[in-house]
Amino acid sequence: MTDKNYDLIVIGTGTAASVTAFNCRKAGWSVAVIDHRPFGGTCALRGCDPKKMLIAAAEVIDGFQRMSAIDTLDGETRIDWAALQRHKRSFTEPVPAKREQAYNKQGIDAWHGRARFTGHNTVEVGDTTLTARHIVIATGAEPHRLPIEGAEHLIKSDDFLELDQLPHRIVLVGGGYIGFEFAHIAARAGVDVTILNRSEQPLAGFDPDLVALLVERTRALGVDVRLGHEVKAVRNFNDGFEVQVHGPEGRFDIATDLVIHSGGRKPALEALDLDAANITHEHGKLKLDKTFRSSSNPAVYAVGDAAGGPLPLTPVAALEAHAVVDNLLGNKEATVDYTGIPSVAFTLPPLARVGLLEADAKRQGLKFKVKHEKVPGWFTARRVNEPCYAYKILVEEGSQRILGAHLVGPEAAEVINLFGFAMRNGLGVDAIRHATFAYPSAASDIESMLPE
Numbered sequence: 001m002t003d004k005n006y007d008l009i010v011i012g013t014g015t016a017a018s019v020t021a022f023n024c025r026k027a028g029w030s031v032a033v034i035d036h037r038p039f040g041g042t043c044a045l046r047g048c049d050p051k052k053m054l055i056a057a058a059e060v061i062d063g064f065q066r067m068s069a070i071d072t073l074d075g076e077t078r079i080d081w082a083a084l085q086r087h088k089r090s091f092t093e094p095v096p097a098k099r100e101q102a103y104n105k106q107g108i109d110a111w112h113g114r115a116r117f118t119g120h121n122t123v124e125v126g127d128t129t130l131t132a133r134h135i136v137i138a139t140g141a142e143p144h145r146l147p148i149e150g151a152e153h154l155i156k157s158d159d160f161l162e163l164d165q166l167p168h169r170i171v172l173v174g175g176g177y178i179g180f181e182f183a184h185i186a187a188r189a190g191v192d193v194t195i196l197n198r199s200e201q202p203l204a205g206f207d208p209d210l211v212a213l214l215v216e217r218t219r220a221l222g223v224d225v226r227l228g229h230e231v232k233a234v235r236n237f238n239d240g241f242e243v244q245v246h247g248p249e250g251r252f253d254i255a256t257d258l259v260i261h262s263g264g265r266k267p268a269l270e271a272l273d274l275d276a277a278n279i280t281h282e283h284g285k286l287k288l289d290k291t292f293r294s295s296s297n298p299a300v301y302a303v304g305d306a307a308g309g310p311l312p313l314t315p316v317a318a319l320e321a322h323a324v325v326d327n328l329l330g331n332k333e334a335t336v337d338y339t340g341i342p343s344v345a346f347t348l349p350p351l352a353r354v355g356l357l358e359a360d361a362k363r364q365g366l367k368f369k370v371k372h373e374k375v376p377g378w379f380t381a382r383r384v385n386e387p388c389y390a391y392k393i394l395v396e397e398g399s400q401r402i403l404g405a406h407l408v409g410p411e412a413a414e415v416i417n418l419f420g421f422a423m424r425n426g427l428g429v430d431a432i433r434h435a436t437f438a439y440p441s442a443a444s445d446i447e448s449m450l451p452e
Helices: 014-026 041-045 049-067 082-092 095-105 155-163 178-190 207-219 314-330 357-361 410-425 429-432 442-449
Strands: 006-011 031-035 109-112 115-119 121-125 128-135 141-143 169-173 190-197 222-229 231-235 240-247 250-256 258-261 266-268 300-302 342-344 351-355 370-376 390-396 402-407
Touching: 006 014, 014 031, 014 041, 014 095, 014 314, 031 128, 041 049, 049 082, 049 155, 049 178, 095 109, 115 410, 155 178, 155 258, 155 314, 169 178, 169 222, 169 240, 169 250, 178 190, 178 342, 190 250, 207 222, 207 351, 207 390, 207 402, 300 314, 351 410, 357 390, 357 402, 390 429, 402 410, 410 429, 410 442, 429 442
Parallel strands: 006 031, 006 128, 031 109, 128 300, 169 190, 169 258, 190 222
Antiparallel strands: 115 121, 121 128, 141 266, 231 240, 240 250, 342 351, 351 402, 370 390, 390 402
16 A cells, blocks of 8 residues: 655655655655655765765875975874864755755655665555656765675774774775775874775776875875785784785785775665666676666656666766756756766875776777876976876877876866866867966966877
8 A cells, every 4th residue: 555645756855866755846746755874865964075084184184294394393193083074964964954954844754764665666664655657866886895704893984984083004905086085084083094905906996007006105105005805704803903905925814803805896776675676787787878867667666876877976866867857857858978077086096087098998999199207396386395296198190189197196187177077068279278377386287298
């Protein structure tokens, strides 16, 4: 028996969910949102935003260490982790109540609990069954299951962001965004950090030449970065843990106080009972058409990380949600153009990319010029005594359009946006070369980065 009927049910309360729910409600639809976790989603509560709050203190330590190395600063400084967490929570703790108040103000019904499909257009929450003309899955992502004995001993990234105290030693299993970002925070807070990456290439979505420089910089912090090392088991050991590792040198054990899962994420779909709604899925991903609609159940759409698209980023989730809103309200065939969307690993210094990797451009048979240099002697790096500064820019021959831009170094997270803006708006190399940027600023380096 149906307890409540709606025009739209949205499962999730993060960025994609909220964009969808609010816009459909403004159009006069009856809307419900469902979430079994505090309202607000990963980015605001358990991901991007709280992580950047913690990085703020690491940035200060990083700057102090770099300038102390050339004797321009004297003394010592350290991170008060408990105080930093209080600062972070001053942002995150009000989010769930504010999000729910915003839903209530707009007349959106907010349901707390785990959603489970019971039919093509029905969802169960606790003992209540909800029905809707359309259902949008916006459940975000969750950590992959790791094939490790004792995997239950690993904490998730969410847990690291909530630690009241940092241990003396941590091991990060996986060398992606999460592994390197957390390593850079923890190392600057005085923790003994080890990153164990199964393949020889960490941060696989970024340019390998620039990644190699960041790995070198990370090791210079004192982080033990071990590539080509696979974790086989994690066991309790002397009030901590023993991590069994297989690497090129054979089998060995690492004693540590904490082991963190940093081995990647997947769409959070398992608890939804997709088969009950005839929602086709394969290898942990939904089968969707180009408009984000289920290929087997036309009442259902998916957006954001749950959709398993090419770029699991918050701005992309919003773009996809707006496309779905257009499709729901206007019966359109709206899709998303992913051109020129930047991605950043917020290490110190940050690593950034937009567009194609060099290997991708070659596979596509494109003819292009590459300009790639290490430039620690440029003013942007010298000013702050940062030894890790490099770029690689790909420009198509003939059209002069930018195919890809890759940066590591001071302010790379901001400068990459200019390359992304140019790519998204069809601006070629000449247009950027003739721009005038404030000097001296990191943006003013762009002209020297461009191939002739």
